[in-house]
Amino acid sequence: MTNSRDVWVFGDYRNYFQNRVTLQLLARGRELAQAQEGELCAVVIGHDLQQWVDEYVAHGADRVLALDHPSLTAYQGETYTSLLVDLARERKPAVILVGATSFGRELAARAAKRLGTGLTADCVDLRLDDQGRLVQTAPGFGGNLLAEIVIPRHWPQMATVRPGTFQELPHDYERQAPVEWLPLPAGLKPERVRLVKSERLAPREQALETAGVVVCGGRGMGSKKKFRNLVELARLLGGQVAATRPVVYARWCEEGALVGQAGRQIKPQVLFSFGVSGAIQHTAGIGGAPFIVAVNKNPGAVMMQMADVGLVADANQACLALIRELKKRLRS
Amino acid sequence: MHIVVCLKQVPMVSELPWDPRTGRLMRGQAEGMMNPACKHALEAALRLKEEHGGSLTALCMGPPEAEEVLREALALGADEAVLLCDPRLAGADTLATSHTLARAIQAVAPDFDLALLGCTTTDSETGQVGPQLAEELDLPAAFNVEHLELTGRALTVRRVYDGFLETLEMDLPALLTITTQEFAPRETPLGGLERAFAQASVRVMDAEAIGASLDRVGDKGSAGRMLRVYSPTAQKKCVLLTGAVKKSVQELFERYGDRLGGLIGQDLASEEEGHDQ
Numbered sequence: 001m002t003n004s005r006d007v008w009v010f011g012d013y014r015n016y017f018q019n020r021v022t023l024q025l026l027a028r029g030r031e032l033a034q035a036q037e038g039e040l041c042a043v044v045i046g047h048d049l050q051q052w053v054d055e056y057v058a059h060g061a062d063r064v065l066a067l068d069h070p071s072l073t074a075y076q077g078e079t080y081t082s083l084l085v086d087l088a089r090e091r092k093p094a095v096i097l098v099g100a101t102s103f104g105r106e107l108a109a110r111a112a113k114r115l116g117t118g119l120t121a122d123c124v125d126l127r128l129d130d131q132g133r134l135v136q137t138a139p140g141f142g143g144n145l146l147a148e149i150v151i152p153r154h155w156p157q158m159a160t161v162r163p164g165t166f167q168e169l170p171h172d173y174e175r176q177a178p179v180e181w182l183p184l185p186a187g188l189k190p191e192r193v194r195l196v197k198s199e200r201l202a203p204r205e206q207a208l209e210t211a212g213v214v215v216c217g218g219r220g221m222g223s224k225k226k227f228r229n230l231v232e233l234a235r236l237l238g239g240q241v242a243a244t245r246p247v248v249y250a251r252w253c254e255e256g257a258l259v260g261q262a263g264r265q266i267k268p269q270v271l272f273s274f275g276v277s278g279a280i281q282h283t284a285g286i287g288g289a290p291f292i293v294a295v296n297k298n299p300g301a302v303m304m305q306m307a308d309v310g311l312v313a314d315a316n317q318a319c320l321a322l323i324r325e326l327k328k329r330l331r332s
Numbered sequence: 333m334h335i336v337v338c339l340k341q342v343p344m345v346s347e348l349p350w351d352p353r354t355g356r357l358m359r360g361q362a363e364g365m366m367n368p369a370c371k372h373a374l375e376a377a378l379r380l381k382e383e384h385g386g387s388l389t390a391l392c393m394g395p396p397e398a399e400e401v402l403r404e405a406l407a408l409g410a411d412e413a414v415l416l417c418d419p420r421l422a423g424a425d426t427l428a429t430s431h432t433l434a435r436a437i438q439a440v441a442p443d444f445d446l447a448l449l450g451c452t453t454t455d456s457e458t459g460q461v462g463p464q465l466a467e468e469l470d471l472p473a474a475f476n477v478e479h480l481e482l483t484g485r486a487l488t489v490r491r492v493y494d495g496f497l498e499t500l501e502m503d504l505p506a507l508l509t510i511t512t513q514e515f516a517p518r519e520t521p522l523g524g525l526e527r528a529f530a531q532a533s534v535r536v537m538d539a540e541a542i543g544a545s546l547d548r549v550g551d552k553g554s555a556g557r558m559l560r561v562y563s564p565t566a567q568k569k570c571v572l573l574t575g576a577v578k579k580s581v582q583e584l585f586e587r588y589g590d591r592l593g594g595l596i597g598q599d600l601a602s603e604e605e606g607h608d609q
């Protein structure tokens with residue numbers, strides 16, 4: 001086989017979290033590439049890419065492949081897939097990592113299909129085993145189980161990773177790396193899906209499903225009036241408010257905030273959970289949030305066991321204390 | 333207008349027992365239900381059918397018990413239901429699943445105008461089947477759709493994608509995946525359910541019947557291999573902060589301010605200092 005040992009990271013730069021996940025993937029990709037003596041290569045497609053190219057070199061890319069053209073200004077599933085797949089066939093990277101953003105998920109799934117290879121979604125860990133295979137750890141069943149997966153007989157090994165999973169490397173703008181500016185290939189098929197309108201949403205208007213921070217209240221919040229304090233906390237964190245079923249039934253908040261099997265499926269980066277017991281019908285909807293802070297009077301509540309940090313406290317008092325502390329820290 | 337909806341049956345609860353030796357989930361031990369996003373996709377299909385007429389085919393790959401979700405679809409108004417049931421189809425990853433669904437659609441509904449799927453499933457949560465099916469069927473497609481409008485053969489859809497509200501247009505035939513945001517599913521009529529269970533109207537097909545190549549379906553056609561499965565809750569070590577609330581909250585920021593700040597994109601690590609003089 002003539003496959004290289006290179007690790008590719010797709011350069012998703014559309015807004016804050018998309019850009020961060022690319023940098024986070026470069027950090028982990030670098031470890032993987034070094035472990036098998038390959039190159040870490042960032043592949044970026046779009047328009048006006050210089051600043052992203054510089055960013056990727058500063059964050060550890062050994063090489064950047066950049067396809068910069070005015071016709072590529074808007075993200076387009078069919079076109080970007082063709083470009084990525086053609087490049088991969090030509091250069092044969094061992095691994096392709098893509099951020100698990102909305103577009104990244106689409107692009108990775110399409111590319112894996114065209115390349116006829118495996119793709120593991122939402123990996124929470126990536127490492128190489130002693131045979132040099134990429135071992136991908138991914139959650140299933142609402143984050144209740146983790147599976148280790150390898151792609152032993154197909155090429156390339158592909159994975160998506162959610163923002164916040166890995167830590168980015170400190171930047172070094174003195175760093176140098178070769179950058180290849182590639183021409184738009186001839187004979188590209190026109191995109192069949194036309195983008196008519198695109199508006200950037202203010203973070204607060206974003207749907208619960210796509211919110212990076214979710215503040216969730218359960219029966220333990222105590223009353224409708226106290227539940228309202230969560231709205232203030234969510235506002236300070238730039239997040240959204242969610243609720244469990246008893247809260248919705250008691251009309252402390254609107255029905256659309258229900259999270260779980262009967263409600264919405266969320267995938268926040270950070271989940272704050274107040275007075276929630278952690279029934280599976282509820283936790284089935286919270287994905288495998290990378291960071292969970294739970295507040296409960298009962299340290300043995302399942303929600304506390306699922307959390308990274310558990311505050312054993314009154315839910316409402318903890319909410320008020322968090323609001324005060326955040327106001328201090330966000331003042332500057 | 334001929335709409336195909338792909339429905340998956342998923343376990344009712346999220347915590348399934350699994351066999352630690354084989355790493356396989358014991359799916360047989362849990363009751364099944366229609367995957368939530370699939371329910372919304374079915375609702376979108378029913379509304380389109382009500383508005384524009386035509387027929388609706390529901391398709392599901394799964395074990396014999398998965399017939400239940402197809403009966404539910406029939407009770408709600410699907411015209412035809414097809415269960416792809418064959419031990420050789422089991423253990424499929426998204427590569428194999430999308431191949432199987434594509435062959436099935438071509439076999440039972442070659443004249444289809446629109447394929448609707450859920451955006452993700454609660455058991456595998458990959459969200460990959462939609463994009464991969466669009467690739468295999470070579471269709472214009474949009475994912476995570478919340479709103480749609482059909483005028484003649486032109487489809488206009490709206491979706492939230494990475495913090496952008498996007499409006500997209502394409503011509504039929506096309507493929508969409510639907511989120512759980514809109515298209516709140518209607519109640520299943522009781523009489524309809526009884527009728528749907530009484531009449532044996534679910535067509536069962538195997539790999540040969542849909543013309544799938546056996547080396548591209550099921551476990552054999554899958555690229556991923558599971559090494560092991562384990563429970564993260566047993567592994568996640570919760571740090572408990574007890575004592576006065578104010579102190580616990582301060583400790584939270586002191587120890588995790590960096591991590592939290594990084595995840596929410598704000599600097600939280602340091603309390604404002606140096607301005608008291």
Ligand SMILES: Cc1cc2nc3c(=O)[nH]c(=O)nc-3n(C[C@H](O)[C@H](O)[C@H](O)COP(=O)(O)OP(=O)(O)OC[C@H]3O[C@@H](n4cnc5c(N)ncnc54)[C@H](O)[C@@H]3O)c2cc1C
Binds near residue numbers: 246
């Ligand atoms: C078919 C089905 C579907 C369902 N779907 C959903 C769903 O989609 N979403 C959903 O949320 N639920 C759903 N449920 C309900 C679910 O089973 C639970 O009943 C629900 O999630 C419990 O909500 P809770 O944690 O707020 O309340 P509880 O279980 O009552 O827990 C309250 C928690 O707050 C703590 N507490 C009490 N007082 C305080 C205080 N002062 N300070 C701090 N902590 C305190 C308690 O220790 C306890 O842990 C479903 C149930 C069924 C049967």
Ligand SMILES: Nc1ncnc2c1ncn2[C@@H]1O[C@H](COP(=O)(O)O)[C@@H](O)[C@H]1O
Binds near residue numbers: 339433
């Ligand atoms: N076994 C299956 N049978 C029918 N449809 C399926 C099956 N698996 C996945 N799908 C469809 O693909 C969507 C996304 O699934 P997934 O990519 O697995 O999260 C589901 O909502 C279904 O519409």
